[in-house]
Amino acid sequence: MQKNDKQNIVLTGFMGTGKTSVGKRLASELNRKFVDTDELIQERQGISIPEIFRQHGEAAFRKMESDIARELGQQEGLVISTGGRLMLDPANAAALSQKGRVFCLVATPQEILSRIKKDKEHTRPLLEVPNPSEHIVELLKERQQGYNRFQKIITDDKDPAEVTSHLLDMFREHPKRISIDHPAHPYDYVVGSGILPFVRQLAEVPGPLVVITDTTVNELYGQSCGEVDHIITIPVGNQHKTLATVQDIYDQLLDIGFDRSGTIMALGGSVVGDIAGFVAATYMRGVNLIQCPTSLLAMADTCIGGKTSIDLARGKNLIGAFKQPSVVIADIALLQSLPHREFISGMAEVIKHGLIADSDLLEKVINGDWHTEAATLHTSLFELQALVAQAIQVKVSIVREDPMDRGIRFSLNLGHTFAHAIEQVSGYTIRHGEAVAMGLVASVNLSARLGHCGADLQQRLETVLAGVGLPVRIPGLSTEELLKAMENDKKRVGKINRFVLLGKIGQPFTADNVDTRAVIDTLKEITTSSD
Numbered sequence: 001m002q003k004n005d006k007q008n009i010v011l012t013g014f015m016g017t018g019k020t021s022v023g024k025r026l027a028s029e030l031n032r033k034f035v036d037t038d039e040l041i042q043e044r045q046g047i048s049i050p051e052i053f054r055q056h057g058e059a060a061f062r063k064m065e066s067d068i069a070r071e072l073g074q075q076e077g078l079v080i081s082t083g084g085r086l087m088l089d090p091a092n093a094a095a096l097s098q099k100g101r102v103f104c105l106v107a108t109p110q111e112i113l114s115r116i117k118k119d120k121e122h123t124r125p126l127l128e129v130p131n132p133s134e135h136i137v138e139l140l141k142e143r144q145q146g147y148n149r150f151q152k153i154i155t156d157d158k159d160p161a162e163v164t165s166h167l168l169d170m171f172r173e174h175p176k177r178i179s180i181d182h183p184a185h186p187y188d189y190v191v192g193s194g195i196l197p198f199v200r201q202l203a204e205v206p207g208p209l210v211v212i213t214d215t216t217v218n219e220l221y222g223q224s225c226g227e228v229d230h231i232i233t234i235p236v237g238n239q240h241k242t243l244a245t246v247q248d249i250y251d252q253l254l255d256i257g258f259d260r261s262g263t264i265m266a267l268g269g270s271v272v273g274d275i276a277g278f279v280a281a282t283y284m285r286g287v288n289l290i291q292c293p294t295s296l297l298a299m300a301d302t303c304i305g306g307k308t309s310i311d312l313a314r315g316k317n318l319i320g321a322f323k324q325p326s327v328v329i330a331d332i333a334l335l336q337s338l339p340h341r342e343f344i345s346g347m348a349e350v351i352k353h354g355l356i357a358d359s360d361l362l363e364k365v366i367n368g369d370w371h372t373e374a375a376t377l378h379t380s381l382f383e384l385q386a387l388v389a390q391a392i393q394v395k396v397s398i399v400r401e402d403p404m405d406r407g408i409r410f411s412l413n414l415g416h417t418f419a420h421a422i423e424q425v426s427g428y429t430i431r432h433g434e435a436v437a438m439g440l441v442a443s444v445n446l447s448a449r450l451g452h453c454g455a456d457l458q459q460r461l462e463t464v465l466a467g468v469g470l471p472v473r474i475p476g477l478s479t480e481e482l483l484k485a486m487e488n489d490k491k492r493v494g495k496i497n498r499f500v501l502l503g504k505i506g507q508p509f510t511a512d513n514v515d516t517r518a519v520i521d522t523l524k525e526i527t528t529s530s531d
């Protein structure tokens with residue numbers, strides 16, 4: 001990866017969030033050259049921005065911005081404060097991301113208005129309207145998704161000096177590398193913030209690099225992956241985890257002449273990871289793979305361990321291959337744009353890892369503020385990075401011991417026999433993570449019922465789950481149908497009535513021939529009635 005002392009720092013964000021004020025301070029602290037794209041344009045045109053808008057129109061101003069983005073994208077060691085909309089143009093973002101770490105300053109509309117009113121030095125043509133307050137809200141709404149692509153820094157309760165120091169801490173924080181010493185194929189898991197543009201450098205990819213992603217992730221991050229050669233986009237959703245999608249990807253790879261010298265980068269959640277991983281395992285008997293998980297579920301769980309799979313009409317995950325990536329690169333900043341429901345779904349697997357092996361991880365979950373409102377995580381990206389790294393560590397240790405899934409790795413299925421049945425019987429309206437939360441409660445309830453742990457463990461677990469907003473009861477599903485779904489699942493894995501149970505936190509074990517009556521009683525106890 002490019003060294004920090006050369007990497008440009010690029011500031012984006014809405015008008016009045018402090019890009020210029022903070023940028024100047026940063027440059028002086030780091031002893032770097034400061035460039036403000038608005039000021040540069042004014043200097044070159046010899047007139048002010050409102051005058052440029054008046055004489056030449058907004059389109060001409062945007063063209064000037066694009067030219068400057070391309071020009072500055074080639075330089076190094078700068079602090080660049082960009083115009084409020086400049087980085088929302090994907091081509092500008094791609095140009096400036098190549099050699100730069102991007103940070104997005106954010107503030108509430110009220111704070112923006114109050115700052116702008118006080119700022120007599122500048123006029124902002126877009127806010128020269130009868131009701132600027134309303135217009136700020138409208139513009140912010142329009143631009144929200146665009147800004148969500150970048151690592152955010154909330155500035156409301158900090159003055160420019162504090163924002164500068166916080167930003168410097170983030171800039172200096174290095175990604176963490178966790179080694180996964182798979183017997184046949186050791187690789188690193190790199191977890192950091194704002195690292196997506198540097199995947200090629202971090203993964204040390206020399207040849208062609210093709211991204212496989214879905215349409216949603218592509219819209220958000222397709223342009224922020226640094227130097228990639230081609231992007232293949234697949235439709236969003238589990239229903240596309242099919243051989244038809246795989247066939248379509250093979251065809252596109254053949255069309256561009258992709259061969260065994262190339263690398264596939266899976267950019268997305270678990271579905272993308274499964275599909276792209278399967279393609280990488282099979283195309284021309286296997287090509288290099290980088291996993292870049294973008295959801296919490298994929299980061300903390302599914303991207304580790306090398307399992308890839310495709311569904312058939314007759315069942316989920318019936319086709320697959322083990323395919324270890326050459327590296328996993330998880331950019332925590334991407335979690336900022338994850339919908340809240342997806343974020344807490346991923347938390348269910350983090351909590352599962354805590355139950356299996358690490359009570360300190362559970363404490364971290366309890367003590368953090370993991371709510372996301374208006375696409376703004378309450379917690380800092382530092383805390384989130386630490387949490388994800390710790391959750392990964394649990395899975396890494398287990399997979400290290402049992403890479404081929406023949407023994408202890410089964411403990412990662414804690415709660416999953418129940419969860420798969422809950423998902424299936426709900427017609428997949430309940431998300432995987434939500435079903436895992438219910439499944440964890442069921443497993444602990446069953447463990448207590450069979451005398452393996454105290455009843456207080458269920459209470460403790462429910463407090464953790466409910467604290468992050470996860471469900472702790474099964475909503476009105478038929479016990480009979482759940483039991484039937486569980487039996488089918490068991491037949492598939494070839495073991496009847498095998499469950500992962502818990503002695504206490506950190507002590508999972510496998511129990512065979514669990515009494516069906518106890519399972520029924522557990523299901524009944526934690527299912528709420530449908531009326």
Ligand SMILES: Nc1ncnc2c1ncn2[C@@H]1O[C@H](COP(=O)(O)OP(=O)(O)OP(=O)(O)O)[C@@H](O)[C@H]1O
Binds near residue numbers: 017038082084124
């Ligand atoms: N964190 C902050 N707290 C309080 N005031 C701030 C903060 N950051 C900036 N300001 C003030 O808000 C005004 C706008 O700041 P600045 O010009 O740096 O914003 P900007 O993001 O560069 O805006 P634009 O996109 O319009 O150029 C200035 O008067 C500045 O002093």
Ligand SMILES: O=C(O)C1=C[C@@H](O)[C@@H](O)[C@H](O)C1
Binds near residue numbers: 014038083085124125
């Ligand atoms: O947000 C915007 O569209 C703008 C922000 C300013 O930085 C200037 O680039 C210009 O006033 C337009």
Ligand SMILES: [Mg+2]
Binds near residue numbers: 019020036038081
């Ligand atoms: Mg400015």
